[in-house]
Structure formats: structure tokens, C-alpha cells
Amino acid sequence: MKKSIIKIASSAAIALSLSISSFSAMAETELTMYYPVAVGGKLTKYVDDIVDGFMKNNPDIKVNAIYAGNYNDARIKALAALKSGKPAQLSVMLSVDLLELIEQDAIIAVEDLLESDEDKKWLKSFYPSLMENATFDNKKWSIPFQRSTIVMYYNKEHFRKAGLDPETPPATWEELIAAGEKLTKDDKSQWGMMIPSTGYPYWMFGALTKQNDQVLMADGNKTFFDSQGAVDALQLWKDLSEKYQIMPKGTIEWGTLRQNFLDQKTSIMWHSTGNLSVVKNKASFDFGVAMLPAGKMRGTPTGGGNFYIFKNTTKDERQAALKLMKYMTSPKIAAEWSIKTGYMGVSPEAYETTELKEYVKAFPYAAIARDQLKYATAELATFQTGRVRKMLDDAIQATLTGEKSPKEALEAAQKSAEKVLKAYRK
Amino acid sequence: MNPKLSRHIYGWLLVTPALILLIAFTHYPIVSTFINSLFSNGTVFKQSTFIGMESYQTMIDDPIFWKVIKNNLWFALGTIPTSIALAIIMALTVNKAFAGRAFVRMAFFTPTVLPMIAVANIWLFFYAPEIGLINNVLEFLGLEGKNWLGNTSTVLPAIMVMTVWKEAGFFMIFYLAGLQSISPELTEAAKLEGAGRWYYFRRVLFPLLLPTTLFVFMNAVLNSFKLVDHLFILTKGGPNNASNLLLYYIYENAFAFFDTNYAATLTVVLLVLLSVLALSQFFFLDKKVHYR
Known part of the structure; x- marks a missing residue:
């Protein structure tokens, strides 16, 4: 009886160690991201498509993109998850939630995570009026997404x-x-x-x-x-x-x-x-x-939502989240997102892509939001x-x-x- | 072991599971809610401090608080008697035998089965001023429609109508069960004695249905304070809090304003209100109800 228990235990231990080693070989970072939809349409499908594309390019990162209702719901769910100890690593929430989130001690400034010059250039690539609501204390805290x-x-x-x-x-x-x-x-x-x-x-x-x-x-x-x-x-x-x-x-x-x-x-x-x-x-x-x-x-x-990274995250998770944000705001994806939804391309480069250029040529109204940015507050x-x-x-x-x-x-x-x-x- | 002691232990062991659940999910939250209401809301910039009854003073000075209390009382008054009356009428209707009875029963019961959020989404389009069903019907009849959810005077009645529609079917089920347990001899006896239908209802049926009525009434009262799902979709408490109810206001404070401590204060009020209502029903109404 005793022997067989030892046998089972040891084989279980071996199996466990095997699975751990194979796990670490993949070095998988898992990210949970909440995102809201405020206007309807097939937005959830588009987000899933983008995230799938990201995971294909980054097999070491697994992203669970969770549709969390409207903006209010998304913020509540993200904060509730935070308090329950099973937090999300990043979330799309209203750009105007910034001060509230800082006061709740829930997020870290994205600017603080950037080290390379390339990263800093990326932060400057967005339309300045989209960054106004992302700024507090001379620091950029969030990254524009569905604006x-x-x-x-x-x-x-x-x-x-x-x-x-x-x-x-x-x-x-x-x-x-x-x-x-x-x-x-x-x-x-x-x-x-x-x-x-x-x-x-x-x-x-x-x-x-x-x-x-x-x-x-x-x-x-x-x-x-x-x-x-x-x-x-x-x-x-x-x-x-x-x-x-x-x-x-x-x-x-x-x-x-x-x-x-x-x-x-x-x-x-x-x-x-x-x-x-x-x-x-x-x-x-x-x-x-x-x-x-x-x-x-x-x-x-x-108006609209920005990416935030939560404070309660490991260094790897933050870097992975950053990678995901960079991918989702890259000119090509931003252009695709804008075409599918009507939300703005968040950077001037997005409007320089052939896809969006051609789309705007055929459907000039797609550029109204961008043109209006110079009057925006x-x-x-x-x-x-x-x-x-x-x-x-x-x-x-x-x-x-x-x-x-x-x-x-x-x-x-x-x-x-x-x-x-x-x-x-x- | 002392047999008396072991019996005690045995007894306590039996109630332990229930006790754990009750304490964890009922008593502890009540106590911690009350304690929370005595502290200020803490943030990164300001520590949470003990402020005693200050939140209660704030609440008394808060005009929105009084508004939601008033709204809630009107809401209760507007929904409870109507839905109970409707439930009785519906139950009496489908208690008789006629062709298609099952279908009518189902039709009456359907609103109850639907989730409140789905119902609210449907009614949002019923009430919509230009494209809505209600205004289109009124227009067809040559009447002028209204912006039902967009006016402070019509928004609360509009929500009451929807709630009655949703609730009455649920209460009907209880009345139907109550009616079926009443023996048919009573009907026959009443007929022989020459009692009219209204007299029979007033003096025989309704008194026999009183236990059901008490149960339904209690549920209706509690629901009028507990049920706010529809506000999320229909009005968000607007315009200008005209349709805001206490529980929704608590939600707003806790999750839209992140002021959990003020939300706790309001929750204490809700708790007291509900306990008083429940207790008074047990002590006063229960005595008047005739159980067989």
C-alpha cells in the first residue's frame, strides 16, 4: 500500500516537473485585457482578429481579450479583478478615467516603462490632441486606441x-x-x-x-x-x-x-x-x-478609450503588454481598425498607409474626424x-x-x- | 463522553454549514458595511480616516438622496398594487377551461422568463419617441406621442408600466397555484346560495388567497427596492435623477464615483428600510392573514 503511494507520488512529481520544464521552454507570458464597446457593430470580432494576429507574431505571449460591456462596465470589471487578486494586466478604458485610476493607485505610467529611443519615438507618434487626456503631472500615462x-x-x-x-x-x-x-x-x-x-x-x-x-x-x-x-x-x-x-x-x-x-x-x-x-x-x-x-x-x-497598464503586474507582463499596445497602435493595424469601425487612426502614419489612403480617397468622410482634430480640446x-x-x-x-x-x-x-x-x- | 455535551456538539456540527454561509455572506457584510460607513473614502492622496456619523450628515444634506427615496416610494406605490391586481385577474382568467389556455398562460408568463436587461432593451425601443412602437400606435390613432423617457414627468411612470408588465406574470403563477388548491365545492356551494361572482370573490376567494397575497406582497415590496437592472439600459437614473432609485444610486456611488464609503452609508439605510418592512409584515400583516 505504502509503496504504491510512493510510486504514484514520484511519478506525479516527474510528470509535474516535465510539464513545468516544457512550460518554461515556451516562456509564455499570459495577458488578460479588458476592452469595452460603446457603439455596437462587430467590434468584438475585430478586436479578436487583431489579437489573433498579434499572437501569431508573438507565440510566447498569450492574450485573453475579454469584452467587458460599455466603458463603465469595463472600468468596473477591471478594478474589481484588481481587488480580487486575479487582475488583468491591461485594459482599454475611457481616456478620461485617468485621474480616477491614478487616485485608485491602479495604473502605472506607460512613459515610465519606455527605455529605448525607439520607444520614446513611438510615444511621440500619436496626434498631440489625443494625448491631452493621457497626460498628468507632465507624464504620459496611457496610449490612445479607440478614439x-x-x-x-x-x-x-x-x-x-x-x-x-x-x-x-x-x-x-x-x-x-x-x-x-x-x-x-x-x-x-x-x-x-x-x-x-x-x-x-x-x-x-x-x-x-x-x-x-x-x-x-x-x-x-x-x-x-x-x-x-x-x-x-x-x-x-x-x-x-x-x-x-x-x-x-x-x-x-x-x-x-x-x-x-x-x-x-x-x-x-x-x-x-x-x-x-x-x-x-x-x-x-x-x-x-x-x-x-x-x-x-x-x-x-x-473622446473614446485608451490603453492602460495596471500597477499590479510583473516586469515581463508589462513588457508584453507594451508589445501588444505597440502592435495594436501600429500604423497598419490602426488603419485597419479605423476602416472597420470609423474610429480615428491614432497617428499621422496610419493615414499614410496605402489601405487608409485608398479608403479615404474612396470615402472622404473617413478623414473628417482627423481633420477636426485641430479644433479639438x-x-x-x-x-x-x-x-x-x-x-x-x-x-x-x-x-x-x-x-x-x-x-x-x-x-x-x-x-x-x-x-x-x-x-x-x- | 458526557451524552449531553456530545448532543450539543452534534447539534452545532449540524448547523455549522448554514452558519458559515450566513455569517460569511449575510452578517459579516452587514457589519463591515456599517463600519465602512463610519470612515472617509481613502485614496492615494488622502488616507481613509474615521469620521463617525459625518457621512450620515452628508446624506441628509444630499438632495439626490431624498430624491431617490421619494422616487422609490412612488415606484413601490405605483407598481405593487397594480401588479398584484393584474396578477389576480390574469390568474382568474387562465384558471378557467377554454381553448388555447396553455398558450395564454405562457403569454402571461413570458415577460417573467426574459432577463430584465433584455426586456429593458426591448422597451427602450418601445418608448423611443420617433421610431418607437408606442408612439407609432398613438400616431396611428391620431394622438400625439410623447418623449416618454426624456421628460421628468413621464419617465418614472414609464418605468413603472414596464415593471408591472414584467412582474405581474410572475405573481400570477402564485395566484394560480393558490386558486387550484381551493376546493371546487366552495364554488358550487356559493352558486347554490345564489352568491354573485363579485360577492363570491370578495367573501370567499380573496380571503382564501390572503396567504398568497402576503407572500406576493412581500416579494413585490422587496423587488421594488431590489430591482434596478432596467435603469442601466433605459435611463441611467435620468433625466436629472427623475428615475433614479436608491439601489441604483448606491451603485453609482460605489462604482461610478468610487466612493465606497458613501455607498456603504446609503446601503445601511437600504438595509434598515428593508428590515423594517420585512419585520412589520411579519408582525402586523401576518396576524390578519387566515391560514388554514
Whole structure:
């Protein structure tokens, strides 16, 4: 009896040591990556394809790419995994999650991992306005991946029927209102325009304020919600439905807006560029894409997700994660990703690839987001950004549903934001 | 060994598995939630410190907290009686024999089987102002539709309607079971005595269904505080918190704002609220219910 136990134990030990040695011969690093999808479409498949391509080139690295819901879900899952001790090594999360993640002590700065000159060159290869939300304390913490701006989608057939030139979309607020009035039908079966006000109202508002030459925040610890520029911008948003009646009253749902546009219930919609490919594939009519119009100037916030590397990782895992990020942001992959989704190519080199060059030639709207970058500003991001963002969201919705005046709502939001952010000023 | 002692040990051993589960997943979390609520939220920049009842003061000064409490009470008031009444009517309908009964039963029960998230995604498109089913039907009838989820005045009722639709079928099952356990002689006796259908329901059926009603009522009350899945899809508590409920607000604080300590404070309130409701049902209503 005893003998046989020893026999079994020793053979098990041999088997174990064999498997360990074969394991170490492969020197496999395993990475878990969470990523979100905010706009629908076949994005999960595209991510899987890219990751498969990466693993083919790097057989020593195994990547589990896990689709984690929308941006909020992805952040929650990644942080929960972190706390449970079975963490992911990297994740795509909103670029504006940065300060929150630093405060949670969850991530390390990507810049700190870079050693070679080549690496440093890579960090500089991205569009500077995409790096704004990645910067804190003069350091770059994250790497842009699925980035977007807000663009204006418009229905060319409606433009023609209303006697507007479909090739010159409205370029200023005045033109937008004039066009909207022509496009809106009296029985409201067709609206002039829609700006979504659920989901990410602060993001759309960032565009309106920037167009009014006003930013919403500075240094992550100061907000300008009650500035005259912001109040006027919110007044305009409200006026679009109340005064000019070219947009439905109440809030407009982010999730169903695209369907509204595809069903031709609205002639113009403001939405993420991340929707471009879906609209292109599904629209049964001739549509156009344009930069957002200008108030005092043009403007849009950037948006979307960046790669982050978590702190609780080994040196090998960090290097492997870096490799994966480099692959996924390399011009060729970035170009492919942009073509498939409508998200922006994150570096100028991406737009120099033959694939994207040809695609842009055949479908010029694919370059609108890039062209708009020169008017872009950072997305609202502060300390305790979730809470502060919600204060602004509530103020916007309170105004649009007629509960408060723009000034009243924004002053209240500013006051609450001030209470939270005061502690973060030195 | 002393037989008395060994009996004690035997007894304790028997309850140990249940005890471990209860302590690990019920009692310990309650205690740690309460302790958490006495501390400030710690981050890299600020250590978590003991602040006593300060979070509770913050909560009392927090207008959104009062808003979600108010919303929750309206939500409970709007969903519970309606879904119970509907459940009884549906159960009475399908308790009779008629052609296609199985199909109707299934139809009533289907909403319950569907996951709440899926249901919310469907209703999101029902309620959508321009493309939605509801407004298209209204338009067909010559009525003007509404932006159901986009107005502070209609959003909560809209969510209640969906919840009633979802819940009533579930409660119907209990009433159906209750009805089938009532002996048919009672019906015949009532008929012989010349009792009308309403009189029969009021004086015979409903009193006999009271135990079922208590059970359903308790479930409905708890659900009205526990069920917030649909908010994630439909409104995220908006516009401007008009449809925000207590549990969703707790979620927001814990996972969107990372303020786990304030979330703990709110959780304590939810716990107290639910315990009071449960206890009062056991102590007051139970006495009025006639069990056979």
C-alpha cells in the first residue's frame, strides 16, 4: 500500500516537473485585457482578429481579450479583478478615467516603462490632441486606441428636398439653425437635428462650449461650468428645441439616436465617429459627414478609450503588454481598425498607409474626424471625474427638461463641483 | 463522553454549514458595511480616516438622496398594487377551461422568463419617441406621442408600466397555484346560495388567497427596492435623477464615483428600510392573514 503511494507520488512529481520544464521552454507570458464597446457593430470580432494576429507574431505571449460591456462596465470589471487578486494586466478604458485610476493607485505610467529611443519615438507618434487626456503631472500615462470626436451626420436626400445644397453642410450655428428650420416638418415626422442628451451629455456639451470659445476645466481640479460661455452654450442647446423647434423637447436617448437617423426621423445627428462604419453600412440613403459647426470657432472634445497598464503586474507582463499596445497602435493595424469601425487612426502614419489612403480617397468622410482634430480640446476629466461629470450631466438634463434655467442649473453644478475639487488644489 | 455535551456538539456540527454561509455572506457584510460607513473614502492622496456619523450628515444634506427615496416610494406605490391586481385577474382568467389556455398562460408568463436587461432593451425601443412602437400606435390613432423617457414627468411612470408588465406574470403563477388548491365545492356551494361572482370573490376567494397575497406582497415590496437592472439600459437614473432609485444610486456611488464609503452609508439605510418592512409584515400583516 505504502509503496504504491510512493510510486504514484514520484511519478506525479516527474510528470509535474516535465510539464513545468516544457512550460518554461515556451516562456509564455499570459495577458488578460479588458476592452469595452460603446457603439455596437462587430467590434468584438475585430478586436479578436487583431489579437489573433498579434499572437501569431508573438507565440510566447498569450492574450485573453475579454469584452467587458460599455466603458463603465469595463472600468468596473477591471478594478474589481484588481481587488480580487486575479487582475488583468491591461485594459482599454475611457481616456478620461485617468485621474480616477491614478487616485485608485491602479495604473502605472506607460512613459515610465519606455527605455529605448525607439520607444520614446513611438510615444511621440500619436496626434498631440489625443494625448491631452493621457497626460498628468507632465507624464504620459496611457496610449490612445479607440478614439473619436463628435461629428455631424446629415441626410443628403433631406437636404435636397428642403432646397439645401447637400455638399455644403452648415458650418456655423446660424446656418445650422436656418437649415434645421427648413428640414423640420410641421407635423414633426422629420426633425431638423438631434443631439443626444443621455449617456454622455457632458461630452456633447463640451463641443458646444468649445465652439463658444470656452473650456470646461483646467488641471483636473478646476471647472468653469458657470462661465458665461458655458451658460450661453447650454442656452443654445435648449433653444434648439424650445425657441427654434428643430429638435425634440426633453432628453434625446444616446442609444436609439443612430436608429432615428437611419430611419430618417432626423436629418442631422451629432454622434461619435465610432458610428461611421455602421451608418455607412446600414444607411439606405445618401448621407454626409461634416465637422461640427462653429459658434465663435469650431470645436469638439476628443473622446473614446485608451490603453492602460495596471500597477499590479510583473516586469515581463508589462513588457508584453507594451508589445501588444505597440502592435495594436501600429500604423497598419490602426488603419485597419479605423476602416472597420470609423474610429480615428491614432497617428499621422496610419493615414499614410496605402489601405487608409485608398479608403479615404474612396470615402472622404473617413478623414473628417482627423481633420477636426485641430479644433479639438480635451474631454472633461477631473479628479473624482465620475461624480463631477454627473453633476454636469444632471444640470444639462435639468435644463433640457425645463426644470431649471441654464444659469441656475450650471451655477448649482459649479458649486457642487467646487466642493469636491477644492481638496485637490495645492 | 458526557451524552449531553456530545448532543450539543452534534447539534452545532449540524448547523455549522448554514452558519458559515450566513455569517460569511449575510452578517459579516452587514457589519463591515456599517463600519465602512463610519470612515472617509481613502485614496492615494488622502488616507481613509474615521469620521463617525459625518457621512450620515452628508446624506441628509444630499438632495439626490431624498430624491431617490421619494422616487422609490412612488415606484413601490405605483407598481405593487397594480401588479398584484393584474396578477389576480390574469390568474382568474387562465384558471378557467377554454381553448388555447396553455398558450395564454405562457403569454402571461413570458415577460417573467426574459432577463430584465433584455426586456429593458426591448422597451427602450418601445418608448423611443420617433421610431418607437408606442408612439407609432398613438400616431396611428391620431394622438400625439410623447418623449416618454426624456421628460421628468413621464419617465418614472414609464418605468413603472414596464415593471408591472414584467412582474405581474410572475405573481400570477402564485395566484394560480393558490386558486387550484381551493376546493371546487366552495364554488358550487356559493352558486347554490345564489352568491354573485363579485360577492363570491370578495367573501370567499380573496380571503382564501390572503396567504398568497402576503407572500406576493412581500416579494413585490422587496423587488421594488431590489430591482434596478432596467435603469442601466433605459435611463441611467435620468433625466436629472427623475428615475433614479436608491439601489441604483448606491451603485453609482460605489462604482461610478468610487466612493465606497458613501455607498456603504446609503446601503445601511437600504438595509434598515428593508428590515423594517420585512419585520412589520411579519408582525402586523401576518396576524390578519387566515391560514388554514
